[in-house]
């Protein structure tokens with residue numbers, strides 16, 4: 001089959017099986033859990049006890065942090081984390097140029113500017129070597145995002161951050177359950193934020209419809225986030241910070257409170273996370289093993305001594321045209337799709353390319369007029385290598401939603417071998 005004519009040239013397709021995504025969540029268990037909350041009249045909870053508190057405690061413990069705070073989504077958790085870390089008007093936050101927009105958008109609301117940092121062309125994760133030159137007296141924090149389950153080079157990032165006294169915000173929305181040198185992602189920096197958006201199939205690794213959580217070790221950061229984001233809520237034991245205590249119970253008046261039903265759903269997903277991750281790692285290892293001999297296709301790297309996890313958004317592979325007679329990634333995607341592989345380019349655009357972050361975009365100026373007063377970041381790096389790598393991504397979605405035994409997986413791997421086999425024989429175009 002792998003030597004037959006390419007489907008893009010009219011040959012037979014390598015993939016005939018329909019992928020069958022599996023749900024890690026038993027719907028009857030979820031219905032029972034929600035039924036209990038309905039019977040108990042738990043529709044909203046300002047105290048953080050009940051389903052919200054139960055999830056916060058178990059998730060924080062799972063990640064290895066002392067405090068967890070539930071949110072209505074991941075974006076608001078990030079907003080609270082930035083604010084708690086002291087990010088405010090005129091500040092700069094160093095942020096990787098490849099991520100989902102929500103990991104950086106809250107900065108605009110705070111009157112701060114993102115300073116986009118290059119990503120490693122082999123991992124598409126923040127390149128620690130590119131951080132240092134971006135630090136200026138206005139730098140207030142460094143943000144990292146563990147994209148699609150792969151883990152950032154945290155030792156190098158933390159070394160720079162500690163040397164400069166900068167807090168690190170970790171966005172773990174794609175990597176629930178991943179770890180680095182034996183510690184869970186989300187516990188490595190100062191605050192870890194996680195989106196739990198989506199359903200059990202195709203949503204975040206711990207998914208609850210709409211929801212988020214922030215975790216941290218510092219009681220001070222926890223109290224700041226609580227005071228900012230959770231009207232009427234007083235942390236267990238009351239605010240230790242006398243000034244924040246004075247604001248209670250109305251706090252800052254903001255309410256990004258989690259829904260108890262969502263947190264009950266998240267609790268069930270969390271219970272199953274390690275098992276689901278083990279299966280996903282098995283499929284990922286098989287993909288890695290199969291593409292290794294293809295030479296012109298590699299898997300986006302994860303940090304040394306890390307265990308990737310979660311894998312939201314599928315697997316990012318990198319096509320290397322210089323090893324493939326110059327055939328570009330777009331052509332490879334066409335050929336793979338013709339073979340029946342569900343794939344596409346990088347799921348997200350590069351952030352510095354978005355009109356939202358260009359100083360001259362009228363829409364952004366209208367929404368955030370105060371940014372006109374904020375000086376543009378003084379330092380920038382060459383994002384060309386990041387752009388080149390981003391343009392070579394072959395993103396495959398399904399394998400991370402399938403059980404290891406799904407017949408789609410070996411057929412998809414055959415399709416890779418077929419396409420790259422033709423390429424190596426110069427029979428591609």
Ligand SMILES: Cc1ncc(COP(=O)(O)O)c(C=O)c1O
Nearest residue numbers: 073074075100102103173195197
């Ligand atoms: C990396 C990342 N950060 C933050 C978010 C925002 O989370 P939410 O949609 O729950 O607000 C997402 C959402 O997909 C994300 O992918």
